[in-house]
Amino acid sequence: MPNIVVLVKRVPDTNARILVNGDRVDLSAVKWVISPYDEFAIETALQHKEAAGGSVTALTLGPSESDKILKDAKAIGVDEISRVWNDSWSEMDSNAIQTALVQAITELGAEFVYCGKTAADTGAGSTGPGIAERLGWASVSNITNASFHGGLTVTSPAENGSAIISVSGNAVISCDKGNVKVRKPNVKGIMMAKRAQVNVVSADAPASSVSIVSQSPPPAKPAGKKYEGGSSAEEVAKLLRDEANVI
Amino acid sequence: MMSESIIIAEISRGAIAPVTAELVSAAIALGTTPTVVVPCMDTSTADGAGYEGVARTIAIKGACFENYDASSWAAAIDAASPSGIIIAAATPQSKDVAARVAAKRNLAIVQDVVAIDGRNLTSPIYSGKAMQTVAISGDAAISIRANVFPAASAGTANVSVVDQSGDVATAVQEIIARASTRLDVAEANIIISGGRGMGNPANFSHLEKIADVLGAAVGASRAAVDTWDEIPHSMQVGQTGKTVNPNLYIAVGISGAIQHLAGMRSSKYIVAVNKDADAPIFSHADYGIVATWEETLPVLESALSAMMS
Ligand SMILES: Cc1cc2nc3c(=O)[nH]c(=O)nc-3n(C[C@H](O)[C@H](O)[C@H](O)COP(=O)(O)OP(=O)(O)OC[C@H]3O[C@@H](n4cnc5c(N)ncnc54)[C@H](O)[C@@H]3O)c2cc1C
Ligand SMILES: Nc1ncnc2c1ncn2[C@@H]1O[C@H](COP(=O)(O)O)[C@@H](O)[C@H]1O
Numbered sequence: 236m237p238n239i240v241v242l243v244k245r246v247p248d249t250n251a252r253i254l255v256n257g258d259r260v261d262l263s264a265v266k267w268v269i270s271p272y273d274e275f276a277i278e279t280a281l282q283h284k285e286a287a288g289g290s291v292t293a294l295t296l297g298p299s300e301s302d303k304i305l306k307d308a309k310a311i312g313v314d315e316i317s318r319v320w321n322d323s324w325s326e327m328d329s330n331a332i333q334t335a336l337v338q339a340i341t342e343l344g345a346e347f348v349y350c351g352k353t354a355a356d357t358g359a360g361s362t363g364p365g366i367a368e369r370l371g372w373a374s375v376s377n378i379t380n381a382s383f384h385g386g387l388t389v390t391s392p393a394e395n396g397s398a399i400i401s402v403s404g405n406a407v408i409s410c411d412k413g414n415v416k417v418r419k420p421n422v423k424g425i426m427m428a429k430r431a432q433v434n435v436v437s438a439d440a441p442a443s444s445v446s447i448v449s450q451s452p453p454p455a456k457p458a459g460k461k462y463e464g465g466s467s468a469e470e471v472a473k474l475l476r477d478e479a480n481v482i
Numbered sequence: 483m484m485s486e487s488i489i490i491a492e493i494s495r496g497a498i499a500p501v502t503a504e505l506v507s508a509a510i511a512l513g514t515t516p517t518v519v520v521p522c523m524d525t526s527t528a529d530g531a532g533y534e535g536v537a538r539t540i541a542i543k544g545a546c547f548e549n550y551d552a553s554s555w556a557a558a559i560d561a562a563s564p565s566g567i568i569i570a571a572a573t574p575q576s577k578d579v580a581a582r583v584a585a586k587r588n589l590a591i592v593q594d595v596v597a598i599d600g601r602n603l604t605s606p607i608y609s610g611k612a613m614q615t616v617a618i619s620g621d622a623a624i625s626i627r628a629n630v631f632p633a634a635s636a637g638t639a640n641v642s643v644v645d646q647s648g649d650v651a652t653a654v655q656e657i658i659a660r661a662s663t664r665l666d667v668a669e670a671n672i673i674i675s676g677g678r679g680m681g682n683p684a685n686f687s688h689l690e691k692i693a694d695v696l697g698a699a700v701g702a703s704r705a706a707v708d709t710w711d712e713i714p715h716s717m718q719v720g721q722t723g724k725t726v727n728p729n730l731y732i733a734v735g736i737s738g739a740i741q742h743l744a745g746m747r748s749s750k751y752i753v754a755v756n757k758d759a760d761a762p763i764f765s766h767a768d769y770g771i772v773a774t775w776e777e778t779l780p781v782l783e784s785a786l787s788a789m790m791s
Pocket of ligand 1: 721736
């Protein structure tokens with residue numbers, strides 16, 4: 236019966252305004268949530284467990300503020316919640332994050348790891364394939380569907396369409412939106428989550444070789460030209476050719 | 483001594499994709515001497531990977547490159563590549579394989595780079611709501627967004643062949659070809675997208691006609707995808723859809739919600755057609771047309787057809 240880990244990350248709500256103060260973003264006023272794709276990862280992990288048995292542990296790397304999203308994951312239905320952290324950590328690069336997560340995943344004895352396609356803050360999509368490599372496991376990224384009968388089979392985009400891929404052995408699967416409907420927490424889940432204990436594990440991470448120099452608002456676009464009425468489309472078509480040179 | 487970089491060539495439909503030439507410019511902007519590696523089954527693919535400023539092209543010939551399998555691709559590319567800064571295109575597949583190669587070498591990876599200044603790299607964060615500049619020290623892996631760096635001029639490729647495959651960890655059972663032969667939004671240089679304002683899915687045929695004239699892909703907002711079964715999620719642009727970076731993005735009947743902008747705001751030129759003059763999309767449009775699509779699209783189509791013929 237598979238031991239399943241799902242990675243969840245605490246990020247600003249995607250509706251939040253991201254303010255920049257000096258040369259860093261100021262997140263003091265944002266609402267924090269589970270990164271949206273991680274919700275699909277939770278759902279897929281729970282479906283895996285329902286089909287094959289075993290247990291699902293939600294794991295995050297972050298300071299104690301992240302306990303809230305672990306409890307949110309518990310309310311949705313995961314069995315255990317774990318957090319890996321070391322107070323000496325700050326701005327970690329992908330190498331440091333993956334190294335630390337891999338220690339926690341190994342300690343948990345996981346056989347399958349589900350994660351989001353990208354985190355809403357980094358937008359990177361590096362963590363799933365990166366930890367798979369370090370674990371020596373298979374990985375399939377950006378899946379839109381999964382089935383668990385007779386082994387793990389997933390659907391992911393391929394050139395010209397999509398590929399149905401079977402995965403044997405341990406694997407890291409990163410989840411896109413796809414067709415799954417994510418379940419919402421129910422009253423019993425919310426009650427259980429209140430009492431749930433976060434299992435905190437420590438790990439080591441190498442020094443980061445990537446450091447943040449500055450954060451800034453996106454470059455402001457010069458005000459565009461605005462026209463009234465459908466007939467102006469003719470003028471716009473000309474501008475696309477002669478001014479923008481894009482057609 | 484100049485430091486080295488390894489460019490993982492981007493392959494599309496069995497040939498070198500144009501973005502590869504942009505990766506060469508990025509490598510030069512980093513002050514590195516690039517080697518281009520070409521994962522392939524047929525080494526002739528690498529003949530198209532010659533550029534000015536590139537001394538060496540390595541065709542990595544391996545059976546594992548038949549279908550995409552992250553683990554075997556990373557193993558073969560890692561084994562056949564020298565050390566240095568790894569540079570790939572910021573496409574879903576190349577970001578994925580670059581992340582694995584980086585992890586294999588215990589390197590950090592910086593994805594979606596849109597500007598390079600010495601060893602400072604800038605990428606969007608928070609879905610483009612902010613930009614972040616980081617400094618890398620030593621080797622790292624980086625992926626580069628398309629349409630940002632100029633394309634290096636073509637040159638003759640000096641190809642050496644390395645036979646190198648990897649153990650395939652996943653098995654492709656079946657490839658389901660997209661029903662439409664239309665370009666995917668993730669691959670297109672021009673995209674025309676429709677939102678809930680299109681009224682019903684049948685009206686997307688008006689967008690398709692313009693797409694045919696321009697060789698464009700057709701995209702959609704989440705409201706369109708969620709409301710109409712006929713509009714598949716593969717067309718969705720935005721936070722929970724695809725992130726696109728085309729030269730031209732035409733948004734029709736799309737309000738311009740923050741989550742839609744997250745997927746397309748970095749497009750070079752944005753045209754908006756919306757009947758509501760206050761729609762937020764207009765603050766991001768280079769060219770805005772305040773009108774219904776019913777009045778606008780026929781005019782646009784005939785103007786573009788006349789220009790393209
Ligand atoms: C977590 C999360 C993730 C999300 N991810 C995405 C995503 O990936 N992509 C995405 O697009 N959205 C996403 N959304 C949804 C987003 O917030 C908006 O609801 C959505 O983008 C609205 O789509 P729309 O602009 O087509 O529809 P509407 O907001 O309904 O806008 C329709 C527009 O059409 C105009 N219109 C109406 N009739 C006409 C006409 N005849 N001619 C011209 N114009 C007309 C109207 O003036 C209006 O501006 C997400 C939301 C959340 C909470
Ligand atoms: N600090 C973290 N803690 C837990 N999971 C993470 C963390 N960072 C990234 N992940 C997982 O990896 C996915 C991709 O993140 P990224 O590579 O940053 O885009 C996220 O959706 C999460 O599932």
